[in-house]
Amino acid sequence: MPIILLADSGSTKTEWCLLRPDQTPLTLRTDGINPYFQATDQIIATLHNQLLPGLNGVAPNEVFFYGTGCNSPTSNTKMAQAIQSALPHTQFIDVQSDMLGAARGAAGGQPAVVCILGTGANAATYDGKGLTSPSYSLGFWLGDEGSGGNLGKRLVTAFLHNQLPHTLAEDFSHQYAIDRLTVLDHAYNQPYPNRYFAQFTRFLSAHRNDPFVQQLLQQSFTEFLTLYVKRLPQPDKYPVHVVGSIGFYFEEEVKRVMTAQHLTPGQFLQTPMLGLVQYHSAT
Numbered sequence: 001m002p003i004i005l006l007a008d009s010g011s012t013k014t015e016w017c018l019l020r021p022d023q024t025p026l027t028l029r030t031d032g033i034n035p036y037f038q039a040t041d042q043i044i045a046t047l048h049n050q051l052l053p054g055l056n057g058v059a060p061n062e063v064f065f066y067g068t069g070c071n072s073p074t075s076n077t078k079m080a081q082a083i084q085s086a087l088p089h090t091q092f093i094d095v096q097s098d099m100l101g102a103a104r105g106a107a108g109g110q111p112a113v114v115c116i117l118g119t120g121a122n123a124a125t126y127d128g129k130g131l132t133s134p135s136y137s138l139g140f141w142l143g144d145e146g147s148g149g150n151l152g153k154r155l156v157t158a159f160l161h162n163q164l165p166h167t168l169a170e171d172f173s174h175q176y177a178i179d180r181l182t183v184l185d186h187a188y189n190q191p192y193p194n195r196y197f198a199q200f201t202r203f204l205s206a207h208r209n210d211p212f213v214q215q216l217l218q219q220s221f222t223e224f225l226t227l228y229v230k231r232l233p234q235p236d237k238y239p240v241h242v243v244g245s246i247g248f249y250f251e252e253e254v255k256r257v258m259t260a261q262h263l264t265p266g267q268f269l270q271t272p273m274l275g276l277v278q279y280h281s282a283t
Helices: 041-056 073-086 098-107 146-160 166-175 179-190 192-196 200-204 209-231 245-249 250-261 275-281
Strands: 004-009 013-019 026-031 062-067 091-095 112-117 119-124 131-135 239-243 264-269
Touching: 004 098, 004 275, 013 041, 013 275, 026 041, 026 112, 041 073, 062 073, 062 098, 062 131, 073 091, 073 239, 091 098, 098 112, 098 119, 098 131, 098 239, 098 264, 112 209, 112 245, 119 209, 131 245, 146 166, 146 179, 146 192, 146 200, 146 209, 146 245, 166 200, 179 192, 200 245, 209 250, 239 245, 239 250, 245 264, 250 264
Parallel strands: 004 062, 062 091, 112 239, 239 264
Antiparallel strands: 004 013, 013 026, 112 119, 119 131
16 A cells, blocks of 8 residues: 545645554644645645644655645646645645545545535535536635635624624623724735634534524525535435534534425534545545
């Protein structure tokens, strides 16, 4: 078996797993990498500064990178070139979308509907080999309903419009020292606004039993399933697997909306890495 390096990259973090014969898998984490938004030199810097020290000089023979923003020849080539620059002795590099990584990690070789609910959101039909009907999100500003970025944006907007119930607004203002100008700066001037807004989902989780929060979660998850999952061919024919931190931590709320939409909940995984390890170990 060759030395294999796997990567599952979202907008916030990238999980890496180094597979070596007869050794325990080595798991590492770096910042999220998105070749659609990041320049090649930025990606290479992340790999050099955050990944290579953890590899301790081990050179993988093969790299399988599944990432957000990796859904076009241009982005995939950029990502592959950055990996090759950081790992010049690697003989084989395969860059695919995070959606395919989620599908392989959650469903293995079985047909399913697979969703990503993390900092961003997406959904697709998977036939056990590849994606057959992707339903690509429009991204943070135009879509990503159900995602951490979208949930946080809804919460912060409600706070700034004085729409939060009094007790909830007090708790929020005590926990976060933000105002309109701070939010606008992060939204329009700072990089990665989706990461900024996604951080506020911790507040939603801590106040998940509040009626306002319950309504916010239900609305966002209903829009996600309506816009992305229900529009797929025969979405009620297969189990609907969910991968990502938002789906994992809000599993109860997502399942409730799925049931109302006559969908069959499948696995809820915080990360697809364990399934990807099994998938690539068997191929």
